[in-house]
Amino acid sequence: MSKKHTFQTEINQLLDLMIHSLYSNKEIFLRELISNASDALDKLNYLTLTDERLKDMKFEPYIELSFDEKKKTLIIEDNGIGMNEEELISNLGTIAKSGTKSFLSSLSGDKKKDSALIGQFGVGFYSVFMVSDKVIVQSKKAGEDKAYAWMSDGKGEYEISVCKRETQGTQITIYLKDEDSSFASRWEIENIVKKYSEHIPFPIYLNYTDTKFEGEGDNKKEIKEEKKEQINTAKAIWKMNKNELKDEDYKEFYKSFAHDNTEPMKWIHTKTEGTLEYSTLFFIPQVAPFDLYRVDYKSGVKLYVKRVFITDDDKELLPQYLRFIRGVIDSEDLPLNVSREILQQNKILVNIRAASVKKILGEIENIAKDKEAYEKFYVQFGKVLKEGLYSDYENKEKILNLLRFATSKGEQNISLKEYKEKMPKDQKSIYYMIGQNLELLKAAPVLEKYHQKGYEVLLMADEVDGFVIPSVNEYDKIPLKEASASETLKELGEEMIAPEIQKSFENLIAVFKEALGDEVKDIILSVSLTSPVALVGDEQNAMMANLMRQMGQEPPAQKKTMELSSNHPILQKLKDTQDKELLIDTAYLLYASAKLLESGSVENAKEFSNLLNKTILKTL
Template sequence: MSKKHIFQTEINQLLDLMIHSLYSNKEIFLRELISNASDALDKLNYLTLTDEKLKNLTFQPAITIHFDETKKTITLEDNGIGMNEEDLINHLGTIAKSGTKSFLSNLSGDKKKDSALIGQFGVGFYSAFMVADKIIVQTKKAGENQAFAWISDGKGEYEINPCTKESQGTQITLYLKDEDKHFASKWEIENIIKKYSDHIQFPIFLHYTQSKFEGEGENKKETKEDKVDQVNNAKAIWKISKNELKDEDYKEFYKSFSHDNSDPLSWVHTKVEGNLEYTTLFFIPKNAPFDLYRVDYQSGVKLYVKRVFITDDDKELLPQYLRFVKGIIDSEDLPLNVSREILQQNKILANIKSASTKKILSEIANLAKDEKTYKDFYDNFGKVLKEGLYSDYENKDKILELLRFHTNTQDSMISLKTYKDSMPSDQKSIYYLLGENLDLLKASPLLEKYAKKGYSVLLLNEEVDSFVMPNVSEYEKTPLKDASSKNALEELGLDSIDENTQKDFESLCNTIKEITKDQIKDVKLSNTLQSPVALIGEEENAMMANLMRQMGQPVPPTQKILEININHPIIQKLKEVQDKATLEDYIVLLLDSAALLEKGSIQNAKNFTQKLFALLEKQL
């Protein structure tokens, strides 16, 4: 009995984008279908070796393609894991990927930009609707008896019917649109496979009919012969020697493997022999995957054992801060029936993970030799890389070298090495300032003190900075210090105020303390500020604060010191204000303005504006 279903809303959005020529190179539909077929073969290959019910299954993995120029059809078939009715609904009627809705909400309507975004998302099966106005999928899951047919024209609905199919696997028939009928030809299919899918590790067979002519003149006769050619290399690219591979081989394999339509930024291919034997091939993408900042992100690394696919959803294969890396790990030493629990505690895999992490970080360091390339990389992945400072102690120094920072003295971001090399000889520490907004950090009155000494300050405006910086106590034996801390400011050796000046401002300081007693810890005099006031941080237990943030607990606000600039006209005139209510208004406004410069917000904006308007009215 036929069952009609409605596509998930997100799929309708994707189909609409693709059907209306979002992609300029429609030929990638075949790459996507072949890649999916290869995954299905991978999964069954593993089960025939590990699942008792399927160990006796006769299985010679292959992908076969037929085409019919007259009927304008292409049929692609694999003898892999196959699908049942539930799988068809989950895989072809729904996008299970996390963050799909938020991803689609980022689409702008600009076809060129959206095409790149869709490439990051990976459209897989649905790309076939770019060239077909009807698709029939006939499939039977390995170990099950009932086969099912999935039918749709890509216009909002699909139906699922029971059908007859002898062997396990999936057969997809595309009924091509008139403008895309040229894809149903031997020449087109062969070229697309050679271009995109040559290194799929299972054989791809093309079935076609070849015309033969015998005799001459009036006796000349045409006969047709059915032929089958294997059209791909069918060698796992990671097992081929680097010397035999060209850059294009790596790029096309990456696109097929990752469903990303952009070339990778870089890759690192390693073969290790000795106590452990394994091969790895890792790619650094050009663009950030859409789920990069989601807890339920999809791992980009596949694990193989002796070329047999094991898993593609184990997040322990690489450190979490390298979750943007895509690639292959193929071990010769792990058992084929290795379970997820064993994987997480396996010493062999731990050694591979450690060595792979070092290789990837070295490759990123190579990228850093080219300033423009590294800027592109860092704009996408710098924030994620920082996470390694508190999660990967072993590689902390390597990660520090790769980070780039804004400063108050330079337009472009710089490394810690560049910062240290340009430090004046009397500078004892590397100083940084934490905040949520780069423009606010650049406007901080605190920077005036450091500028007076000729010192640069790192400006850290990302949320991750408050987690990671407390874990970094030094760089190449030079301490790192929060520029707003009492310790760092004392190190500057500024603001030496004589006794007479202290007495001159004593009354004002006492009044400020009385008015702001619940908001600040102390009032101090300064002769190095240019602004009238600034809030200065007190020393706090940074490690404890960081631990509380990681546990999701609020960090109690630290009471700060208010510094007042004894040379500023506003502060000079405040000493002369006799009316206590007016003086209080001025002090509250100054304190709130200092808070605005520090955080970009104040607790009582209404009170602030009322006092400001009242004073403006009085002056006018």
């Protein structure tokens, strides 16, 4: 007896898109199903070596494809781990871990681009509904007795019933739409497998009927022979020698492995022999993975031991700041039954990880030699690289060399090395400013002090900057200093204020202090400002502020010193004004405008607006 179920709302949305919109590259459905079958074989392969209940199982892994041109059907079968009833529901009927919500929110409306996202978001199974009227999945989980059939036409519901299946694994029967019947063809299937699944590390067999003719004339006979032929090399590409492989082999393996229709930007293939024996194959994608900035991001690296899949869910295989990397680590020295806890402290893996990080950073350094190529890389991955400054002390200098910054002189992608080479001889430090966006930073009045000296200031507006940059004390023996900090400004050697000028501003400063009270630390005169006012002072410790917020506490506001330009016409007129109310209102307006330039907002917008209107009216 079958039970009817309704797809989750998000799955319904996804299916509707698959069936009606994402038509640009239908053949990827077969790539996705073969990739899922390979994962199922990987998982069972591991269990037959580590699970006592399954150690006696005879495991000869295969993926088998069959088709019927007349019936317009295509069958994909594997003898992998299989699914029970509960797993059929969670994997094929609900959102589970598929990332469907992220997929839906990432759609652009461009059919070609959107269809390329299907595999990356773990929703590849549903692509089968682009080409089918009906799909039946029959599956039996390894070590269990019952088999179950899952059936759906992709129109909102699916049914699950008990079925018969002798061996563990999964069989998917696809009833093709009339316009997609070409997929029930030997040549079409072979071409797709060669294109996308050549390096799946398990044999893929194709069952087909070979028709031959014998004799001549009236004696000519049609002879049909059922054949089964392996149509992929089934070699683990990462175990092969580089000279056996072409660029195309790497590119197509990546597309299948990473479920990505775009070619990788670069790849790093290493085979190491000696004290440790291991192979690694890493890819740098062209486009950032959808979950790059999510806490629950999925690791893109699979761990194998002697070609046996161990895990694809260990975020410790590479440091977090390299989470955009896709690839494989295959060790000859680890035990097969290594546990998650042991993995995190295993010396072999620690050494492999350290060597892998150096290789990857080395390849990124190579990309950086081509300015245009590196700009494309940096747009995608620059922000996460910065995280390494805080977490990877050993490679801190390498990471610093890979970072790029905008500057107060209009540079967009300058390195610290380039900045240092351009520094005037009298400049003592590398100066930087951290803010909410580049436009606000460029407009910061305090930069005027640096322009007058001919000094360039690095402008940093990524969210991560406030957390990691203060932890960088120096670059190549030159200190890094926050440009608006009081101690840094002393380094510029501000020209002394003449006593008579200081005296002429005493009343104005007193009124401003009365007006602003505890809002500011102090109010002082400046001769180097060309803007009327600037806020200067030490930046809040971003790491401490972040920790306080994580504990549910709002960090205390940092008071800054307000500098008044002794040369600006506004201040020159204000110092001779006797209207105290106007002075108090103007003090607040100037302070609020400085805050506006600093953060893009004022705390009390209504009060600011009322005061502005009042002052304008009074002036008129």
